Amino acid sequence: xxxxxxxxxxxxxxxxxxxxxxxxxxxxxxxxxxxxxxxxxxxxxxxxxxxxxxxxxxxxxxxxxxxxxxxxxxxxxxxxxxxxxxxxxxxxxxxxxxxxxxxxxxxxxxxxxxxxxxxxxxxxxxxxxxxxxxxxxxxxxxxxxxxxxxxxxxxxxxxxxxxxxxxxxxxxxxxxxxxxxxxxxxxxxxxxxxxxxxxxxxxxxxxxxxxxxxxxxxxxxxxxxxxxxxxxxxxxxxxx
Numbered sequence: 001x002x003x004x005x006x007x008x009x010x011x012x013x014x015x016x017x018x019x020x021x022x023x024x025x026x027x028x029x030x031x032x033x034x035x036x037x038x039x040x041x042x043x044x045x046x047x048x049x050x051x052x053x054x055x056x057x058x059x060x061x062x063x064x065x066x067x068x069x070x071x072x073x074x075x076x077x078x079x080x081x082x083x084x085x086x087x088x089x090x091x092x093x094x095x096x097x098x099x100x101x102x103x104x105x106x107x108x109x110x111x112x113x114x115x116x117x118x119x120x121x122x123x124x125x126x127x128x129x130x131x132x133x134x135x136x137x138x139x140x141x142x143x144x145x146x147x148x149x150x151x152x153x154x155x156x157x158x159x160x161x162x163x164x165x166x167x168x169x170x171x172x173x174x175x176x177x178x179x180x181x182x183x184x185x186x187x188x189x190x191x192x193x194x195x196x197x198x199x200x201x202x203x204x205x206x207x208x209x210x211x212x213x214x215x216x217x218x219x220x221x222x223x224x225x226x227x228x229x230x231x232x233x234x235x236x237x238x239x240x
Protein backbone atom coordinates (compact mmCIF):
# COMPACT_ATOMS: atom_id res chain seq x y z
CA UNK A 1 0.00 0.00 0.00
CA UNK A 2 1.53 3.39 -0.91
CA UNK A 3 1.87 5.45 2.25
CA UNK A 4 4.12 7.89 4.05
CA UNK A 5 4.63 10.25 6.97
CA UNK A 6 5.91 13.46 5.43
CA UNK A 7 7.66 16.14 7.46
CA UNK A 8 8.31 19.80 6.74
CA UNK A 9 11.04 19.42 4.11
CA UNK A 10 10.71 19.52 0.35
CA UNK A 11 8.03 22.16 -0.25
CA UNK A 12 7.61 25.76 -1.32
CA UNK A 13 5.92 27.51 1.60
CA UNK A 14 7.94 30.29 3.26
CA UNK A 15 8.48 32.04 6.58
CA UNK A 16 7.83 30.26 9.88
CA UNK A 17 5.89 27.56 8.01
CA UNK A 18 8.60 26.76 5.44
CA UNK A 19 8.58 24.47 3.48
CA UNK A 20 6.08 21.57 3.00
CA UNK A 21 3.23 23.14 4.96
CA UNK A 22 -0.17 21.58 4.16
CA UNK A 23 -2.28 23.76 6.46
CA UNK A 24 -5.43 25.47 5.22
CA UNK A 25 -5.78 28.25 7.83
CA UNK A 26 -9.56 27.85 7.58
CA UNK A 27 -9.55 29.01 3.96
CA UNK A 28 -11.84 27.50 1.33
CA UNK A 29 -9.53 28.22 -1.58
CA UNK A 30 -6.22 26.44 -2.09
CA UNK A 31 -3.47 29.00 -2.66
CA UNK A 32 -0.54 28.42 -5.03
CA UNK A 33 1.94 27.32 -2.34
CA UNK A 34 -0.51 24.84 -0.84
CA UNK A 35 -1.47 23.56 -4.29
CA UNK A 36 2.18 22.94 -5.14
CA UNK A 37 2.87 21.24 -1.82
CA UNK A 38 -0.15 18.97 -2.31
CA UNK A 39 1.08 18.14 -5.81
CA UNK A 40 4.48 17.17 -4.42
CA UNK A 41 2.91 14.93 -1.78
CA UNK A 42 0.88 13.08 -4.40
CA UNK A 43 3.86 12.76 -6.74
CA UNK A 44 6.03 11.37 -3.96
CA UNK A 45 3.58 8.77 -2.64
CA UNK A 46 0.97 7.86 -5.27
CA UNK A 47 1.22 9.72 -8.59
CA UNK A 48 -2.10 10.70 -10.15
CA UNK A 49 -4.09 9.84 -7.03
CA UNK A 50 -6.82 12.13 -5.68
CA UNK A 51 -5.70 13.50 -2.31
CA UNK A 52 -8.55 13.49 0.21
CA UNK A 53 -8.33 15.57 3.39
CA UNK A 54 -10.74 16.48 6.17
CA UNK A 55 -11.88 19.52 8.10
CA UNK A 56 -10.35 18.19 11.30
CA UNK A 57 -12.12 19.02 14.56
CA UNK A 58 -10.38 16.82 17.20
CA UNK A 59 -13.26 14.36 17.27
CA UNK A 60 -13.79 10.61 16.96
CA UNK A 61 -15.79 11.02 13.75
CA UNK A 62 -14.87 8.72 10.86
CA UNK A 63 -16.07 8.97 7.25
CA UNK A 64 -16.07 6.40 4.47
CA UNK A 65 -14.71 7.72 1.17
CA UNK A 66 -15.83 5.95 -2.02
CA UNK A 67 -15.20 8.67 -4.58
CA UNK A 68 -13.17 11.87 -4.78
CA UNK A 69 -14.80 14.65 -2.77
CA UNK A 70 -14.99 18.25 -3.86
CA UNK A 71 -12.39 20.19 -1.92
CA UNK A 72 -15.00 22.52 -0.46
CA UNK A 73 -16.99 19.49 0.73
CA UNK A 74 -14.38 18.27 3.21
CA UNK A 75 -16.22 16.40 5.97
CA UNK A 76 -15.91 17.60 9.56
CA UNK A 77 -14.18 14.49 10.93
CA UNK A 78 -10.80 13.18 12.03
CA UNK A 79 -10.48 9.84 10.27
CA UNK A 80 -11.44 8.22 7.00
CA UNK A 81 -11.39 4.81 5.36
CA UNK A 82 -11.65 3.58 1.78
CA UNK A 83 -11.49 0.48 -0.38
CA UNK A 84 -11.23 2.39 -3.66
CA UNK A 85 -7.97 2.59 -5.64
CA UNK A 86 -6.76 6.04 -6.63
CA UNK A 87 -7.82 7.80 -3.43
CA UNK A 88 -4.97 9.03 -1.24
CA UNK A 89 -6.19 9.60 2.33
CA UNK A 90 -4.36 12.37 4.18
CA UNK A 91 -4.47 13.67 7.75
CA UNK A 92 -2.66 16.79 8.97
CA UNK A 93 -0.80 17.04 12.26
CA UNK A 94 1.44 19.38 14.23
CA UNK A 95 2.08 17.36 17.43
CA UNK A 96 -1.03 15.14 17.30
CA UNK A 97 -0.48 11.52 16.28
CA UNK A 98 -1.17 10.49 12.68
CA UNK A 99 -2.21 6.84 12.43
CA UNK A 100 -2.29 4.86 9.18
CA UNK A 101 -4.13 1.54 8.84
CA UNK A 102 -4.11 -1.20 6.21
CA UNK A 103 -5.69 -4.61 5.73
CA UNK A 104 -3.74 -5.83 2.70
CA UNK A 105 -5.92 -8.90 2.15
CA UNK A 106 -9.21 -6.99 2.18
CA UNK A 107 -7.62 -4.00 0.43
CA UNK A 108 -9.02 -1.51 2.89
CA UNK A 109 -7.02 1.42 4.29
CA UNK A 110 -7.61 4.15 6.83
CA UNK A 111 -6.03 7.31 8.22
CA UNK A 112 -6.73 8.98 11.57
CA UNK A 113 -5.76 12.23 13.26
CA UNK A 114 -5.38 11.32 16.93
CA UNK A 115 -4.92 14.33 19.13
CA UNK A 116 -5.51 13.78 22.81
CA UNK A 117 -9.23 14.56 22.51
CA UNK A 118 -9.78 12.23 19.59
CA UNK A 119 -7.59 9.51 21.07
CA UNK A 120 -9.50 9.62 24.37
CA UNK A 121 -12.84 9.61 22.53
CA UNK A 122 -11.83 6.54 20.52
CA UNK A 123 -11.00 7.78 17.03
CA UNK A 124 -8.76 4.76 16.40
CA UNK A 125 -11.40 2.31 17.64
CA UNK A 126 -13.98 3.84 15.33
CA UNK A 127 -11.57 3.77 12.39
CA UNK A 128 -11.12 0.03 12.91
CA UNK A 129 -14.90 -0.43 13.10
CA UNK A 130 -15.35 1.49 9.84
CA UNK A 131 -12.70 -0.63 8.12
CA UNK A 132 -14.41 -3.82 9.25
CA UNK A 133 -17.69 -2.51 7.82
CA UNK A 134 -15.87 -2.51 4.46
CA UNK A 135 -14.63 -6.09 4.81
CA UNK A 136 -11.44 -5.71 6.83
CA UNK A 137 -10.61 -7.81 9.87
CA UNK A 138 -8.88 -6.24 12.86
CA UNK A 139 -6.73 -9.34 13.27
CA UNK A 140 -5.18 -8.54 9.87
CA UNK A 141 -4.95 -4.76 10.21
CA UNK A 142 -1.49 -3.24 10.45
CA UNK A 143 -1.28 0.20 12.07
CA UNK A 144 1.55 2.72 12.11
CA UNK A 145 1.80 5.75 14.39
CA UNK A 146 3.74 8.59 12.84
CA UNK A 147 5.73 11.50 14.27
CA UNK A 148 4.02 13.22 17.20
CA UNK A 149 4.93 15.05 20.36
CA UNK A 150 6.91 12.80 22.72
CA UNK A 151 6.30 12.38 26.42
CA UNK A 152 9.43 14.32 27.36
CA UNK A 153 8.04 17.33 25.47
CA UNK A 154 4.39 17.08 26.50
CA UNK A 155 3.79 18.56 29.94
CA UNK A 156 0.16 18.62 31.13
CA UNK A 157 -1.69 19.47 34.34
CA UNK A 158 -3.79 17.55 36.86
CA UNK A 159 -7.06 18.26 35.07
CA UNK A 160 -5.67 16.83 31.84
CA UNK A 161 -4.51 13.62 33.52
CA UNK A 162 -7.80 13.25 35.38
CA UNK A 163 -9.75 13.06 32.10
CA UNK A 164 -7.85 9.92 31.14
CA UNK A 165 -7.76 8.29 34.56
CA UNK A 166 -11.50 8.81 35.08
CA UNK A 167 -12.18 7.19 31.70
CA UNK A 168 -9.84 4.29 32.52
CA UNK A 169 -7.89 4.09 35.79
CA UNK A 170 -5.08 2.13 34.12
CA UNK A 171 -4.26 5.21 32.00
CA UNK A 172 -2.04 6.54 34.81
CA UNK A 173 0.79 4.50 33.24
CA UNK A 174 1.00 7.02 30.38
CA UNK A 175 1.83 9.90 32.74
CA UNK A 176 5.19 10.56 34.37
CA UNK A 177 5.81 13.07 37.16
CA UNK A 178 6.99 16.53 36.18
CA UNK A 179 6.94 19.64 38.38
CA UNK A 180 4.31 19.72 41.15
CA UNK A 181 0.81 19.34 39.75
CA UNK A 182 2.10 18.52 36.28
CA UNK A 183 2.93 15.38 34.32
CA UNK A 184 4.50 14.27 31.06
CA UNK A 185 1.98 12.55 28.79
CA UNK A 186 2.90 9.72 26.42
CA UNK A 187 0.49 10.31 23.53
CA UNK A 188 2.22 7.78 21.26
CA UNK A 189 2.12 5.10 23.95
CA UNK A 190 -1.53 5.80 24.71
CA UNK A 191 -2.53 5.54 21.04
CA UNK A 192 -0.56 2.29 20.66
CA UNK A 193 -2.32 0.92 23.74
CA UNK A 194 -5.75 1.80 22.35
CA UNK A 195 -4.88 0.02 19.11
CA UNK A 196 -3.73 -3.18 20.81
CA UNK A 197 -6.72 -3.13 23.16
CA UNK A 198 -8.95 -2.92 20.09
CA UNK A 199 -7.43 -6.13 18.72
CA UNK A 200 -4.78 -4.79 16.33
CA UNK A 201 -1.73 -7.02 16.70
CA UNK A 202 0.55 -5.27 14.20
CA UNK A 203 1.33 -1.83 15.64
CA UNK A 204 4.47 0.13 14.88
CA UNK A 205 5.44 3.60 16.12
CA UNK A 206 8.18 5.67 14.49
CA UNK A 207 9.20 7.25 17.81
CA UNK A 208 9.97 10.72 16.42
CA UNK A 209 9.29 13.87 18.48
CA UNK A 210 7.73 16.71 16.48
CA UNK A 211 8.41 19.25 19.24
CA UNK A 212 12.13 18.51 19.57
CA UNK A 213 13.05 18.14 15.89
CA UNK A 214 12.50 21.57 14.36
CA UNK A 215 14.36 20.82 11.15
CA UNK A 216 12.07 17.91 10.25
CA UNK A 217 8.66 18.64 11.76
CA UNK A 218 6.13 21.34 12.52
CA UNK A 219 4.95 21.65 16.12
CA UNK A 220 1.99 23.59 17.48
CA UNK A 221 3.35 23.53 21.02
CA UNK A 222 6.82 24.69 19.99
CA UNK A 223 5.33 27.58 17.99
CA UNK A 224 3.10 28.50 20.95
CA UNK A 225 5.99 28.49 23.40
CA UNK A 226 7.90 30.83 21.08
CA UNK A 227 4.91 33.11 20.49
CA UNK A 228 5.27 32.58 16.76
CA UNK A 229 2.44 33.92 14.59
CA UNK A 230 1.70 30.61 12.90
CA UNK A 231 2.66 26.95 12.73
CA UNK A 232 2.76 24.47 9.86
CA UNK A 233 1.04 21.16 9.40
CA UNK A 234 2.67 18.00 8.07
CA UNK A 235 0.71 15.25 6.37
CA UNK A 236 0.43 11.47 6.65
CA UNK A 237 -1.05 9.66 3.66
CA UNK A 238 -2.10 6.17 2.57
CA UNK A 239 -3.80 4.79 -0.52
CA UNK A 240 -4.46 1.68 -2.60
